[in-house]
Amino acid sequence: MIVVDTNILAHFWLPSDHTELCDQLFQWDPDWVAPVLWKSEFRNVVFLYMRKKLIDLSEALQVSEKAENQMKDREFHVNSIQVYNFAEKSDCSSYDCEFISLAEDLDTKLITMNKQILRSFPE
Known part of the structure; x- marks a missing residue:
C-alpha cells in the first residue's frame, strides 16, 4: 500500500508527460x-x-468516475492536529500535509512529484 497525492492520480487518469510513469x-x-x-x-x-x-x-465525467471507483474504500480522514504540526514545521500547505499525515498514520510511503513536499519531507 502507498499513499499517492492528487498529482499522481491526475497523471494516471489524464493524459500527460507523466502518465506512463x-x-x-x-x-x-x-x-x-x-x-x-x-x-x-x-x-x-x-x-x-x-x-x-x-x-x-x-x-x-468519465475520468472522474473511473478515479472515484479506483479510490472507493481507499479514502481516509486525517487528524487535524497532525496536519497542522506538519504544516508548521514545513513550507507545505495544509492540503499537502494531509497526504503526509496519512502516510505517517498508515506507516507507508507517500508517492509524489511535488518538489516542495519532497524537499520538506525527504524521508
Whole structure:
C-alpha cells in the first residue's frame, strides 16, 4: 500500500508527460490510498483540463468516475492536529500535509512529484 497525492492520480487518469510513469507505479503497487481531500483537488485538475479544452464534459465525467471507483474504500480522514504540526514545521500547505499525515498514520510511503513536499519531507 502507498499513499499517492492528487498529482499522481491526475497523471494516471489524464493524459500527460507523466502518465506512463504513473502506469508503471500502478503496476508496481496498485494499492493506492489518499486522504478524502484528493477528490476535490482532482475535480479541480479535471476542470483545468476542461478549461484548456483538453477534454470535454463527457470525458471529465468519465475520468472522474473511473478515479472515484479506483479510490472507493481507499479514502481516509486525517487528524487535524497532525496536519497542522506538519504544516508548521514545513513550507507545505495544509492540503499537502494531509497526504503526509496519512502516510505517517498508515506507516507507508507517500508517492509524489511535488518538489516542495519532497524537499520538506525527504524521508
